[in-house]
């Protein structure tokens with residue numbers, strides 16, 4: 001669980017304030033020690049922790065009583081705001097060039113996820129309507145070039161390659177020319193990583209940077225390396241001058257030290273975060289949502305945004321109309337379950353809803369299993385109309401084809417299934433489920449219509465037809 005360890009470390013602090021009337025120098029002493037310990041265990045660098053704790057204590061003492069707000073809630077709020085500040089306050093947007101292609105130069109040590117980020121970033125920018133091109137500049141690992149080409153194909157973005165015999169700065173120059181020729185909006189250049197910082201790498205990056213004159217120079221760092229990541233951002237910034245960082249593998253980071261330290265230590269913002277291995281798993285770094293996650297409040301905004309993005313694709317307006325007119329059918333049902341699948345695993349989606357983080361893995365597995373069963377049954381329902389062919393041959397040359405059309409719109413008209421035991425029997429047989437399961441599913445869609453309608457604030461209509469025996 002992302003930041004899980006830090007979250008539970010901080011929880012200790014709040015519980016110690018239960019029953020207090022007001023925050024005082026005395027009663028915050030112990031909670032502040034808990035906060036300090038939790039941050040150090042999260043691998044936030046010591047000077048940062050010291051400043052953080054000092055600032056929180058200063059604000060907490062003498063805050064006075066706010067009607068209806070308990071002292072522990074007050075402290076949570078102060079810590080939240082301070083965390084947001086620590087991570088840079090506002091989201092730090094990518095900058096785009098006003099004339100010619102925007103050039104993004106990526107740097108980073110080996111294995112941090114740099115090559116993956118190239119493709120993810122292109123995927124992310126494409127969604128914003130920008131055309132992209134990648135330049136393969138990792139001349140030390142031929143495999144890295146192949147990997148970039150494969151990823152480029154995956155996200156359908158051209159990749160400029162020049163093999164491993166050409167100097168990176170020359171590859172950069174040629175790639176940029178190619179991009180200009182093709183009127184590409186954004187060029188993303190992958191560069192060679194090393195296991196450690198060395199002079200050769202820095203010199204190479206400086207040369208490439210000179211040639212490209214990039215709008216963004218982003219250092220890719222691995223969240224799992226904690227405060228070390230923050231130190232790297234500082235070093236690269238001093239050496240080559242960067243505009244920000246991309247933090248990868250946040251999905252596996254239970255501690256949070258990198259996310260919390262980078263801005264404060266290096267002065268450079270984290271612009272984007274990688275939260276998984278899929279091409280879609282790259283998103284802006286939102287300090288206030290991160291703070292919310294650290295405090296275990298559930299990342300509601302991220303969830304809503306993700307849901308909105310999926311729903312946009314699924315034509316939300318159309319769906320709303322259907323719900324209003326109680327026409328929500330099995331096709332919509334399928335679309336919805338697939339939208340959930342698109343948003344990532346259910347575990348992750350549920351984890352983003354406050355109060356849902358505690359659903360047990362077993363419960364989630366059950367829910368996922370029942371979705372699979374439902375899908376199988378819906379697949380067995382007839383969609384729209386079907387043609388039936390009948391071939392009557394007289395001899396080898398002549399034949400009569402009988403074609404007839406039968407309306408069997410079971411997915412659009414759940415009523416058909418509600419009224420006909422024969423249809424339910426057939427669906428059960430075709431999907432390999434029991435008739436009882438099919439009946440349950442049919443009943444469910446009518447219940448959903450009513451529930452969704454109520455949810456939308458429309459109270460009229462929506463009766464549940466009984467299943468005929």
Ligand code: GDP
Pocket residue numbers: 108109110111112113114115116117193248249250251252273274275276277281
């Ligand atoms: P490079 O050497 O910096 O180019 O690293 P790669 O792009 O080859 O990535 C190294 C490994 O990290 C690959 O197995 C990636 O799938 C994985 N990886 C990259 N980004 C993420 C991320 O955000 N989350 C997770 N879980 N894995 C990632």
